[in-house]
Amino acid sequence: MSQLAIKGGKPLRDVKANPWPKWPYWDDNDKKALIKVLESGVWSYNGPVEQQFNQAYAEFTGTKYALSVANGTVSIQLALEALGIGLGDEVIVPGLTWQATAATVLDVNAVPILVDVDEETWCIDPVAVERAITSRTKAIIPVHLYGCFADMDAILDLAQKHNLKVIEDCAHKQGAQWKDKKAGSIGIAGSFSFQLSKLMTAGEGGALTTSDDALYEKLDALRNCGRRPEQQIDADKGAGIYTDEGNFIQSGNYRITDFQAAILLEALKRLPQHNQTREKNAVYFNSLLADIPGVLPMRRDERETMEAYYNFSIRYKKDAFKGLSVEVFRQALEKEIGTPVESSYEPLNSCALYTPHTKPWRYKITEQHWRDLDPRRFDLPVCRKVFQEESVCFHHTVLMGTKKDMDLLAEAIQKIYNNVDELL
Ligand SMILES: *Cc1c(COP(=O)(O)O)cnc(C)c1O
Numbered sequence: 001m002s003q004l005a006i007k008g009g010k011p012l013r014d015v016k017a018n019p020w021p022k023w024p025y026w027d028d029n030d031k032k033a034l035i036k037v038l039e040s041g042v043w044s045y046n047g048p049v050e051q052q053f054n055q056a057y058a059e060f061t062g063t064k065y066a067l068s069v070a071n072g073t074v075s076i077q078l079a080l081e082a083l084g085i086g087l088g089d090e091v092i093v094p095g096l097t098w099q100a101t102a103a104t105v106l107d108v109n110a111v112p113i114l115v116d117v118d119e120e121t122w123c124i125d126p127v128a129v130e131r132a133i134t135s136r137t138k139a140i141i142p143v144h145l146y147g148c149f150a151d152m153d154a155i156l157d158l159a160q161k162h163n164l165k166v167i168e169d170c171a172h173k174q175g176a177q178w179k180d181k182k183a184g185s186i187g188i189a190g191s192f193s194f195q196l197s198k199l200m201t202a203g204e205g206g207a208l209t210t211s212d213d214a215l216y217e218k219l220d221a222l223r224n225c226g227r228r229p230e231q232q233i234d235a236d237k238g239a240g241i242y243t244d245e246g247n248f249i250q251s252g253n254y255r256i257t258d259f260q261a262a263i264l265l266e267a268l269k270r271l272p273q274h275n276q277t278r279e280k281n282a283v284y285f286n287s288l289l290a291d292i293p294g295v296l297p298m299r300r301d302e303r304e305t306m307e308a309y310y311n312f313s314i315r316y317k318k319d320a321f322k323g324l325s326v327e328v329f330r331q332a333l334e335k336e337i338g339t340p341v342e343s344s345y346e347p348l349n350s351c352a353l354y355t356p357h358t359k360p361w362r363y364k365i366t367e368q369h370w371r372d373l374d375p376r377r378f379d380l381p382v383c384r385k386v387f388q389e390e391s392v393c394f395h396h397t398v399l400m401g402t403k404k405d406m407d408l409l410a411e412a413i414q415k416i417y418n419n420v421d422e423l424l
Helices: 028-040 048-061 074-082 100-107 126-132 152-162 213-222 229-236 258-289 326-337 367-373 381-390 403-418
Strands: 065-069 090-094 111-115 137-140 165-169 189-193 206-210 295-297 304-306 311-316 391-395
Touching: 028 048, 028 258, 048 065, 048 206, 048 258, 065 074, 065 213, 065 258, 074 100, 074 165, 074 189, 074 206, 074 213, 090 100, 100 111, 111 126, 111 367, 126 152, 137 152, 152 165, 206 213, 258 295, 258 311, 258 403, 311 381, 326 381, 326 391, 326 403, 381 391
Parallel strands: 090 111, 090 137, 137 165, 165 189
Antiparallel strands: 065 206, 189 206, 295 311, 311 391
């Protein structure tokens, strides 16, 4: 008789009787906060709750400013725009990330340069960054992916040496710390996402952090149609508009609502506790992996003084599982534990959601520029190996329960190991 759930055996976890922690998390405080905004009638436009959130988020991140924006995609786009990056410029991004990290570079009409990642952290490889730097390079966007940090010391060194801007993509990293500095306070700007699956969420939403006065002012205008919020009345009459060296700037509307800000303020209050729970469980689970062949924890750099886990990932080595493919391993594991087990992002040099060439009607650009944008020109062997052979990712909610949940995860992997013959 089969043991493994995927073969008709009994799953290790009965999720009906014993569900995983729910996400999104909310309680009565969120309800009260939402109703308060509703009844106030001030639903948007730099309202009091949004201002309160921006201030709280800046304090939390250890930056002078935080600015809420519509999502964690436009946040990157606005940072690039505010830094004056555009036509003719190159921006270095990791090949293993959500497509927004590179797509926003296209959106400001610059050229994304995809580089490979570190095999043990899946974050941008500083050696690959250095190799990719040219006279046209203007910025680097490290992504602190899943449960790891990009090597910010090495990246800042390169940035300083070559006069490059560093925008941290912190969509996965609310509250994590590198040498006691929070993610988003290390580069010139930090970009955050509050989309539904992230560590703090208002359904949608994003934020930018910076300690640079001039950059903050420009970002504030860029997210608000080129105006300064406190001057919006005058601005409608054509006065008091933000100017950049004497010029008006054209932009769009990337604001959030006070409903979102209210939910985010509540989420921010809970985040440190949630992060601590996840950190404790992750460290414990990783310690259990030492006893199971063929699964490795991600490398934890000692300079990461606090981690945050948007997805929780581990590395799979099929040789220890008699050659069982990682896809089948993930499916079998998912059936045992009753919650999704996924691959990493698809490398951006062959990702269906990152296709610069599908908009030929949008720009009139040279043949050379067209070739420059082609993601297939980048060689990303580590990204490919991670995606195709090694990645096993869980949503962060698996880390929000108990130590027993971690024992069960480890037991599920051991069960597949013990019964791997059923799958071959
Ligand atoms: C989620 C995410 C984004 C984009 O954020 P949205 O709020 O979904 O637009 C950007 N970068 C990374 C790494 C992400 O995971």
